[in-house]
Amino acid sequence: MFCPKCGDEYREGFYRCAGCNVDLVNELPKPKTREDVSSDDGISGTPDETGELKTIATYLNEADVNLALSILEANNIKAAIFRDDCGGMRPYMSFGTGIRLVVHEKDVSLAVKLLANKGDNHF
Numbered sequence: 636m637f638c639p640k641c642g643d644e645y646r647e648g649f650y651r652c653a654g655c656n657v658d659l660v661n662e663l664p665k666p667k668t669r670e671d672v673s674s675d676d677g678i679s680g681t682p683d684e685t686g687e688l689k690t691i692a693t694y695l696n697e698a699d700v701n702l703a704l705s706i707l708e709a710n711n712i713k714a715a716i717f718r719d720d721c722g723g724m725r726p727y728m729s730f731g732t733g734i735r736l737v738v739h740e741k742d743v744s745l746a747v748k749l750l751a752n753k754g755d756n757h758f
Contacts, residue, residue, distance in 0.1 A: 637659060637660055637661070638655055639663065640657050641654060645659055688737045689740050690717075690736065691743055692736045693736070694736065695734075700736055701716075703750055706750065707750075712738055712746050713742070714742075718735070
């Protein structure tokens with residue numbers, strides 16, 4: 636028996652994980668592959684059934700882009716942030732290109748309307 640949440644193994648006779656308090660299963664689910672993960676999150680760098688990713692705004696600072704991201708997520712629009720700063724090691728690099736907020740093609744018009752109502756500071 637296994638805990639589907641933490642993966643701990645239990646001997647027969649146990650039915651709930653002591654740490655997670657969830658029901659045990661006979662076998663663990665198959666681990667996800669890289670392809671499974673990128674298709675599950677709703678935002679990936681490749682086109683899928685929902686269309687291409689489109690940049691809807693570019694921001695100068697992280698606070699503004701995170702506010703916009705939270706507005707979209709609160710309205711069930713999946714979005715992602717892209718920045719060119721070498722993984723945070725060179726934050727000054729994003730000053731030239733800005734921080735891009737992207738959504739799927741099908742969500743562009745609604746996302747733009749939602750962000751227009753909040754008075755964005757994007758360029």
